[in-house]
Amino acid sequence: MAGTDGAAPGTAVERHESAPLPSGVAVISDDRVENPGFPPYRPRVSDTDPVKERQNERRVFWLFLASMIGSVFAVVAYIVFPIHEGDLGSVRLNNLFLGLGFALGLLGIGFGAVHWSKSLMDGHDMVELRHDTRGKPETIARASEIFTLGNKESGFTRRKLIRNGLLGALVLAPLSAVVIFRDFAPADDPATLLKHTMWEKGTRLARDPNGVPIKASDVTIGSVFHVIPENLNDSEHPLEEKAKAAVLLMRLNPEDLHISEGREDWSFRGIVAYSKICTHVGCPVALYEQQTHHLLCPCHQSQFDITREAAVIFGPAKRPLPQLPITVDEEGYLVAQSDFHEPVGPSFWERSL
Amino acid sequence: MTATATTPATTETKAPTGPGMRFVNWGANYIEDRTSMSGLVKELGRKIFPDHWSFMLGEVALYSFVVILLSGTFLTFFFQASMAPVVYEGSYPTLKGVEMSAAMASTLDISFDVRGGLLMRQVHHWAALLFVASIGLHMLRVFFTGAFRKPREINWVVGFLLFVLAMAEGFTGYSLPDDLLSGNGLRIIDGMVKGIPVIGTWISYLLFGGEFPGEAIVGRLYMLHIMLLPALVIAAIGVHMILLIVNKHTQFAGPGRTEGNVVGNPIMPVFAAKAGGFFFIVFGVIMLIAATVTINPIWNYGPYDPSPVSAGTQPDWYIGFADGTLRLIPPGWEFELWGFTFSMNIIVPIIILVVFLVLVAFYPFIEAFVTGDKREHHMTERPRNAPTRTAIGAAGVTFYAVMWAAASSDLIATHFRLSIEGVTHTLQALLILGPIIAYIVAKRISIALQKKDREIALHGYESGRIVRLPGGEYIEVHEQLSDYERWRLVSYDDYAPLMVRPNANGKITFGTKLRGVMSRWFFEDRIAPVTRTEIEASKHGHH
Numbered sequence: 002m003a004g005t006d007g008a009a010p011g012t013a014v015e016r017h018e019s020a021p022l023p024s025g026v027a028v029i030s031d032d033r034v035e036n037p038g039f040p041p042y043r044p045r046v047s048d049t050d051p052v053k054e055r056q057n058e059r060r061v062f063w064l065f066l067a068s069m070i071g072s073v074f075a076v077v078a079y080i081v082f083p084i085h086e087g088d089l090g091s092v093r094l095n096n097l098f099l100g101l102g103f104a105l106g107l108l109g110i111g112f113g114a115v116h117w118s119k120s121l122m123d124g125h126d127m128v129e130l131r132h133d134t135r136g137k138p139e140t141i142a143r144a145s146e147i148f149t150l151g152n153k154e155s156g157f158t159r160r161k162l163i164r165n166g167l168l169g170a171l172v173l174a175p176l177s178a179v180v181i182f183r184d185f186a187p188a189d190d191p192a193t194l195l196k197h198t199m200w201e202k203g204t205r206l207a208r209d210p211n212g213v214p215i216k217a218s219d220v221t222i223g224s225v226f227h228v229i230p231e232n233l234n235d236s237e238h239p240l241e242e243k244a245k246a247a248v249l250l251m252r253l254n255p256e257d258l259h260i261s262e263g264r265e266d267w268s269f270r271g272i273v274a275y276s277k278i279c280t281h282v283g284c285p286v287a288l289y290e291q292q293t294h295h296l297l298c299p300c301h302q303s304q305f306d307i308t309r310e311a312a313v314i315f316g317p318a319k320r321p322l323p324q325l326p327i328t329v330d331e332e333g334y335l336v337a338q339s340d341f342h343e344p345v346g347p348s349f350w351e352r353s354l
Numbered sequence: 355m356t357a358t359a360t361t362p363a364t365t366e367t368k369a370p371t372g373p374g375m376r377f378v379n380w381g382a383n384y385i386e387d388r389t390s391m392s393g394l395v396k397e398l399g400r401k402i403f404p405d406h407w408s409f410m411l412g413e414v415a416l417y418s419f420v421v422i423l424l425s426g427t428f429l430t431f432f433f434q435a436s437m438a439p440v441v442y443e444g445s446y447p448t449l450k451g452v453e454m455s456a457a458m459a460s461t462l463d464i465s466f467d468v469r470g471g472l473l474m475r476q477v478h479h480w481a482a483l484l485f486v487a488s489i490g491l492h493m494l495r496v497f498f499t500g501a502f503r504k505p506r507e508i509n510w511v512v513g514f515l516l517f518v519l520a521m522a523e524g525f526t527g528y529s530l531p532d533d534l535l536s537g538n539g540l541r542i543i544d545g546m547v548k549g550i551p552v553i554g555t556w557i558s559y560l561l562f563g564g565e566f567p568g569e570a571i572v573g574r575l576y577m578l579h580i581m582l583l584p585a586l587v588i589a590a591i592g593v594h595m596i597l598l599i600v601n602k603h604t605q606f607a608g609p610g611r612t613e614g615n616v617v618g619n620p621i622m623p624v625f626a627a628k629a630g631g632f633f634f635i636v637f638g639v640i641m642l643i644a645a646t647v648t649i650n651p652i653w654n655y656g657p658y659d660p661s662p663v664s665a666g667t668q669p670d671w672y673i674g675f676a677d678g679t680l681r682l683i684p685p686g687w688e689f690e691l692w693g694f695t696f697s698m699n700i701i702v703p704i705i706i707l708v709v710f711l712v713l714v715a716f717y718p719f720i721e722a723f724v725t726g727d728k729r730e731h732h733m734t735e736r737p738r739n740a741p742t743r744t745a746i747g748a749a750g751v752t753f754y755a756v757m758w759a760a761a762s763s764d765l766i767a768t769h770f771r772l773s774i775e776g777v778t779h780t781l782q783a784l785l786i787l788g789p790i791i792a793y794i795v796a797k798r799i800s801i802a803l804q805k806k807d808r809e810i811a812l813h814g815y816e817s818g819r820i821v822r823l824p825g826g827e828y829i830e831v832h833e834q835l836s837d838y839e840r841w842r843l844v845s846y847d848d849y850a851p852l853m854v855r856p857n858a859n860g861k862i863t864f865g866t867k868l869r870g871v872m873s874r875w876f877f878e879d880r881i882a883p884v885t886r887t888e889i890e891a892s893k894h895g896h897h
Contacts, residue, residue: 025726026873028848032885036845037837039610039617084469086445092465096472100645103473107638114631122624129402129616131602131732134505182560185570191559209661227661241565244541244660277661281699282545282680283566284538285663299665300542301681302764302774315775317680317699319688347545348697349555353690 039126047120057120061113068109075102192351196344198246200325205231206250206274206335214334215250220272225289226250228274230337245345247277247285248325250335253294257308264310267326272335274325275311278346279303281318296322320348403625404605404618406734408495413629414488415516416591417636418481425478426580432468434460435576437532437569446653454532454657457572461531461652476644482527483649484640486520486672493517497717497747499734501604504727507718509597514715516590519583521672526579528670531650532572535667537658540571542677549700567658604734607845609838613732666765671758678760679703682782710753717746724872725849738807739846741800742876748796749789756785797879804881811835811843811884812892844884849877 047054078098085091135141151157157164205214209227212234220226228248236242255271267273275296279286284300294307295314303316311322323345326338344352386392403409436456442449444459446466464471493513496502502510525543529536544566547558563570602616611617619625655664669677680703687698721743737744759766760781767774814832822828835843854870856862 022728024729026849026852026877027727028850030885032887034844034884034886034889036612037609037841040838079469087447092472095469097645099470100473100641104638104641104645107634107641111631111634111638114627118624118627122627126617127402127620131614131616134601134730185560186564191555194565240567240660244566247661282542284541285661287663288665299663299667302778313685316685317683319686319699347548348688348695349548350551350694351555352695354693
């Protein structure tokens with residue numbers, strides 16, 4: 002039957018290989034159950050009942066007709082449901098009805114075609130023989146002969162000097178192009194840039210985002226401020242500066258703070274300022290829990306304890322948030338004493354160099 | 355190629371007549387004279403495709419990619435891949451007058467000022483989610499049915515590359531609108547890149563064109579997103595399809611089906627109609643979702659700003675496993691050596707992800723080594739008939755699922771009123787224990803199912819009919835299977851552990867030893883297929 006017909010019942014096509022390939026640890030048994038061959042074809046209703054066949058034909062047509070209606074509806078919806086500036090409801094209606102029209106147009110074609118194929122097209126299974134993926138021996142011999150000829154006629158393996166010369170040249174050509182990637186970024190050294198922020202002696206702490214400076218007297222116990230340097234919005238690259246200089250300002254009961262040696266004067270009457278940029282991968286550590294004085298990073302859930310100088314108490318971060326030394330100026334505004342004493346944000350290779 | 359069909363007697367080669375057909379004949383001949391197209395039609399026109407619902411998963415992937423190309427092209431006509439600051443003056447009221455990048459502003463314009471723009475954005479995004487999801491499911495189907503075995507190992511690797519490319523496409527696309535969420539996603543990527551030893555700082559610096567966030571990244575990702583990556587995806591799909599045609603499709607065991615044939619529907623007309631129709635169904639379903647379900651409402655998030663972030667934010671689903679891995683690292687994994695910083699809290703997740711993906715990519719070669727089986731395999735296996743592979747797959751799926759669930763650890767905690775610490779610690783434990791449990795359970799279930807199959811093949815199935823014998827004994831009558839039904843249960847590849855023996859030089863090589871150990875791991879617990887003798891015996895010796 003091979004190759005001549007649809008699957009005839011009661012036949013099995015056995016595979017004939019030229020040379021059996023090693024089967025490894027497979028168990029080859031000659032007591033295997035035999036393939037019973039193809040089962041008899043089970044006719045569908047539309048194969049036997051002309052009424053059902055016509056019914057199916059009508060169904061397919063109705064589906065295609067629904068598609069046409071959908072497509073026309075989409076065009077109508079485009080015009081009938083325009084977008085009125087500022088009216089979000091009109092956007093929603095446009096989106097909905099245009100989309101429904103398109104969807105009907107597409108689904109009608111899809112279901113129609115599939116229904117046609119399943120209920121009306123010839124339903125017999127057909128058989129195709131497989132062949133080894135590996136080509137015929139003659140073909141393989143010819144292919145290898147071609148390579149041999151190519152090698153012989155060019156002298157690719159014989160003329161080692163020029164062959165190796167070519168390989169060297171091919172390796173070097175793309176490598177030389179690597180240098181042009183240097184100007185993907187400006188000339189500065191990133192490791193140096195990452196170690197400094199906008200904060201310097203006397204920079205006022207201002208509210209994020211409007212840049213209004215904060216007086217120490219505005220900061221009541223338990224309150225928290227999102228802070229930027231006062232001059233941030235005038236800087237040349239505000240987003241880049243903000244990504245390093247963003248700070249959280251909190252006021253705690255001074256006796257709750259466990260201050261380590263050397264940081265005694267970094268806070269002011271219980272007001273402390275810490276970098277807002279997580280030391281894990283740099284998300285803003287924006288969630289402050291007033292009762293426990295914990296800061297939580299919403300990205301990967303690192304938690305920092307503000308009473309213990311933002312030490313990590315949970316999560317993947319390793320280092321405490323760097324503290325910004327602050328004080329007040331003569332007008333009572335909070336100001337930085339200096340820049341951070343260590344790089345802020347995520348770790349990087351040259352961080353401690 | 356010996357495909358064939360004779361059944362419909364109407365397919366005679368006599369040229370049909372009629373005014374319309376004259377034009378068709380002329381057109382066909384015109385093209386034939388210039389392209390020799392008949393050869394291709396002869397080769398492929400009646401090519402047989404086997405039918406099984408699971409074979410449609412790869413089709414879903416292919417068709418959703420076409421939808422992505424169509425909707426994406428529409429979006430490029432309006433989108434401006436620029437981070438230059440502009441003041442938004444479009445029609446979304448709450449953001450009027452806000453400074454944002456041109457990318458964000460043009461995305462808002464597409465959503466609120468172009469008719470059908472929002473629809474196309476949502477089609478694009480939903481189709482992208484479906485694309486990655488269907489690739490994943492397709493890979494699981496291929497894995498659990500052993501369809502990656504010789505001669506399809508290379509096509510498995512090509513498919514794997516498509517999976518990775520699809521994720522890259524997804525991530526680059528997600529980052530383009532330059533809204534708050536996508537900016538935070540980039541911030542996390544920046545932080546991860548910076549944690550890579552030696553080159554990390556520089557890679558981040560060059561990628562972002564300076565310090566994070568810079569003004570370059572959206573333009574650069576856009577170029578990758580609409581040119582380089584799609585070109586690679588299309589090329590890989592081309593290779594994937596060519597190899598599919600060369601290798602022909604696999605098929606499940608069934609009466610008449612052998613390693614030497616393909617049984618199913620011919621491309622012309624049945625498969626073409628089914629697959630072509632299915633493309634429209636996939637497109638239609640995506641369209642229906644896009645028309646009714648909002649996705650990525652960037653207007654609610656606002657433009658990117660490094661300072662605010664809202665709680666409970668998540669990446670698109672397929673990046674979840676990477677984000678989850680970052681969350682599961684215990685505190686304190688970072689150290690300094692000779693002044694250099696080793697961020698193990700970044701390096702370890704990256705290593706875990708890379709090792710996981712490499713194992714997925716190389717699995718076919720590992721199994722090929724274990725079995726040492728060089729034959730071609732065209733019959734897809736039922737997962738139960740390869741218990742160890744199924745168990746490994748279940749372990750892998752569980753490992754992935756835990757990493758993925760970890761990306762929602764905060765939402766799990768708030769939703770079920772649990773502590774974030776408790777959820778994280780549980781997930782950390784599950785990351786190690788989950789795969790082990792899944793492995794054991796899946797293996798036992800597979801073997802139990804094999805035993806059940808064996809029982810049914812030999813003794814038939816329970817008919818529910820209770821009969822009292824003359825002696826007073828009650829028995830349940832078992833119905834025997836037909837040969838056709840039984841064949842599905844008894845025809846599968848059987849492997850046994852390797853008997854380690856010295857080679858010709860009287861030595862046991864390391865490779866042989868390793869294969870001995872691994873094949874014992876794979877095949878020690880084995881249920882051999884029912885044999886002819888056993889069936890004969892059961893027919894005679896049965897009550």
